[in-house]
Amino acid sequence: MNYQRKIIIALAMLIGLLLTGTIGYLMLERDSGWYLLDAVYMTVITLTTAGHDDLEMSDNGRIFTILLLVGGLGVFTYCVTVATAFLIEGQLQSFFRQQKMIRTVDKLSNHYIICGLGDTGVHVLDEMLKAAVDFVGIEAEEERLIHLTDTRNFSYLHGDATDDELLIRAGIERARGLVTCLSRDQDNLFVVISARKLNPHLRIASKAVEDNSPGKLITAGADEVVLPDHIGGLRLASGILQPHLVGFLENITQNQDGAQFTESVIQKDCPVDGISLKAASIREQTGLVVIAIRDNDGTFLYNPPGDKKMVAGDALLVIANQKQLQTLHKLTGDLN
Template sequence: MRTPRSRLTRRLLIVGIAFAIILVAGTVGYILLEDWSLFDAAYMTFITVSTVGFGEVLPLSRGGRLFTIVLIVTGVGAAAYAFGSLTDYIVTGELQGTISARRLRGRMDKLSNHYIVCGYGRVGQQVVQELVNSNAPVVVIDRVLERLPEQNATNLLPLHGDASDDDVLRLGGIERARGLVAATDNDADNVFIVLSARSLNRDLVIVARGLGADAEPKLRKAGANHVVLPNAIGGRRMAGMLLHPSVVDFLDVVMHSEDLELWLEDIAIATGGALAGLTVGSAQVRTATGATILAIKTSGGKLLTAVSADYILQPGDIMVALGTRQQLQALENLAG
């Protein structure tokens, strides 16, 4: 994708070559037509192309005057093309870019509880697609301008820059963001991104991509809450398809299908909510909402996959629940 600056450079290069050809052709033309010296021919060509209005260097024949007319027309045409290219750059390039940047910054200043995706390669594109499909507001940061997606009118904002730069992250609203994904194809870059993001927002949920197995401890030390190793996950998934195909198909449909009636959601128990302080048995979640609690992640970070009926629900606990959209919404209302 050509930028306005690259298009201007290309056009001005064409104009420069055209002027050089005109000057050489004019000089040679006067030498051949009028038998002038090299200096007189070059001087006449310069003052003719520049249209400064000086008189003829030496008397011209009829052929010489016709040649001068052609020289003036071509010179003025080249100058007009150069002026038009410059005007086009100012109007549609810099000015439009400034307006777009201000609009983009205005939209980013209003963002809160959004997600930031750093790196728009194959993994980053898939992450963004899933978030956009869930109607989540997303800021995409990439240092390669041509790789960024188009700005979305609702919930997708592209930002050109280095995601490990604090100023770029601040422009993306890092202090107000809900989560960040470091998805570049370089472990060192992801570590720096995680370090910068964690220093700017201590409560941010950070998910980092790791290419090598040794990247996980480094990313966690840098501040990542979760580390995803695509190669390891891909291998486990392929093995699961061989060993437990029905289970994998079910989980894939539940997590990613938009047409299925049942959904998996994580729902937090709020302080003062109706469920806070109740046991799982006395809460009777399934009777009240129709949703089923599959697991609970305690406020201390422990994941309970076999939840006892005697377990007391605490504020900050996160329930992993299965149900329809309506059932899950009812459970969220009950929890909050």
């Protein structure tokens, strides 16, 4: 039970006790001529143990007062326990930090959402930090969140990523993409379905655990599904069979300061939209060689010829440093 619910229960018990006392005194002391104010007054001074001697009371009223005192003592003890836990355990600080984080997330737009910051999600988190893009992480385990925020600075929400309300709070309707890497395929499936419903234009990547899950996740609306165990197995085999190639790929994908594998998507009516690769003079203007082009239908063309016509939606895959990539983005109109 979280602290918000405990506080609500404590307040409900206090209000319930006040109403019980007021109604009880009105019924028991009706013959003594008590009015509503008298009943409320007697209930308050009884619960606060302030004492009283100015009102006539029947024997039944005295018995009721004893029971009310015992009940009030129990409720008071519970409230003190909740308040102590709230303050001493740092939950008040956590509450304000969460509220501040919610306000920060409310300002995000065209950002990414990471659902689950476990063994897989933490690597997604680190890549997002390296890329310096806006994103928000969602994690159900508070202890893990505390551990991650001690070593990393990022926006996050604490809660269950399968909850639609939490996804809306994370700004899914304004988001650009979502990665779900929860530990169970069922949970990832729920997130994919909810995310696709809340934002039909969202790009969704999902983790899968079981071999038969990717097809279901794709059907549910995921654009990309990754089996970490499968990828890990391929990487291990390649490390033995093609060590130099693996070393090159690892260096080129993790090198943040120099050249790295990257992409630039051609936008409608940009300078290179509708012309051939040769006519675009990309190499002359950027110093880059286009290694491959991904067409709108998802087909990859490796080592594309000079007469290859480029259209909006095509992705140019290159090895570029940051300056070269910015120059290429100006040609393609890619805002990234």
